Amino acid sequence: MRRYLLTVALPKGRIFAEAYGALKKAGLDLPQVEDERALLHGKEGGVALLLLRNKDVPVYVDLGIAELGVVGKDILLDSDRDVYEPVDLGFGACRLSLIRRPGDTSPIRRIATKYPLFTARLLKERGWVADVVELSGNIELAALTGLADAVVDVVQTGATLRAAGLVEVEVLAQSTARLIVNRQALKLKRALLKPLIARLRQP
Ligand SMILES: Nc1ncnc2c1ncn2[C@@H]1O[C@H](COP(=O)(O)OP(=O)(O)OP(=O)(O)O)[C@@H](O)[C@H]1O
Numbered sequence: 001m002r003r004y005l006l007t008v009a010l011p012k013g014r015i016f017a018e019a020y021g022a023l024k025k026a027g028l029d030l031p032q033v034e035d036e037r038a039l040l041h042g043k044e045g046g047v048a049l050l051l052l053r054n055k056d057v058p059v060y061v062d063l064g065i066a067e068l069g070v071v072g073k074d075i076l077l078d079s080d081r082d083v084y085e086p087v088d089l090g091f092g093a094c095r096l097s098l099i100r101r102p103g104d105t106s107p108i109r110r111i112a113t114k115y116p117l118f119t120a121r122l123l124k125e126r127g128w129v130a131d132v133v134e135l136s137g138n139i140e141l142a143a144l145t146g147l148a149d150a151v152v153d154v155v156q157t158g159a160t161l162r163a164a165g166l167v168e169v170e171v172l173a174q175s176t177a178r179l180i181v182n183r184q185a186l187k188l189k190r191a192l193l194k195p196l197i198a199r200l201r202q203p
């Protein structure tokens with residue numbers, strides 16, 4: 001196993017470029033990503049970069065493989081991982097919403113989502129009795145086809161909803177990208193992490 005000064009977990013996809021740019025701007029000497037298919041970047045003794053799926057970022061940070069990472073609040077709201085969340089980075093803004101077919105006021109018995117923990121918590125808080133069906137993409141299709149009476153999904157511009165002819169019944173949570181830090185690393189690598197957190201907090 002190679003040893004690194006610091007290991008950073010970033011999600012591939014939508015927020016990668018802004019996350020990478022924000023950390024670089026804050027002075028972190030991130031390795032260049034020449035080939036996005038490569039999953040681990042960086043030289044021994046320097047900063048290592050792990051390219052992950054969104055959901056896996058809190059897992060790597062909680063278990064201490066990476067000392068820090070960037071991930072959407074939506075993912076944290078659906079995660080049971082315990083990480084320190086010191087900075088709201090502001091980009092990647094979207095919301096988690098309850099979506100239904102227009103005019104459908106029937107009781108919700110089945111709800112489809114990519115966010116099963118968040119949705120189960122919502123049901124519990126509201127005392128709603130419904131089955132949560134976990135899907136991995138194109139969630140709106142579940143409401144369109146009748147697979148579910150409602151879905152919980154990400155809305156950004158609303159274009160996908162409009163195209164599907166569905167309605168946003170309620171905004172359940174707002175989301176932006178967050179810096180997350182391993183709790184133990186915050187103590188052990190304080191000299192490295194504290195100034196970085198302070199710089200990322202600056203607008
Ligand atoms: N329109 C949007 N759709 C989905 N996520 C969005 C959107 N706008 C902003 N986001 C934010 O960007 C993050 C990353 O989204 P991205 O589409 O890259 O991931 P994904 O394809 O949903 O996940 P996976 O890692 O499983 O491929 C989301 O977790 C969310 O915080």
Ligand SMILES: O=P(O)(O)OC[C@H]1O[C@H](OP(=O)(O)OP(=O)(O)O)[C@H](O)[C@@H]1O
Pocket residue numbers: 136137138139140153154155156157158159160161
């Ligand atoms: O409000 P909008 O700007 O239209 O964005 C919201 C859409 O974007 C996401 O899908 P994504 O493209 O990530 O595909 P997925 O359904 O496979 O996750 C999300 O699941 C919505 O479908």
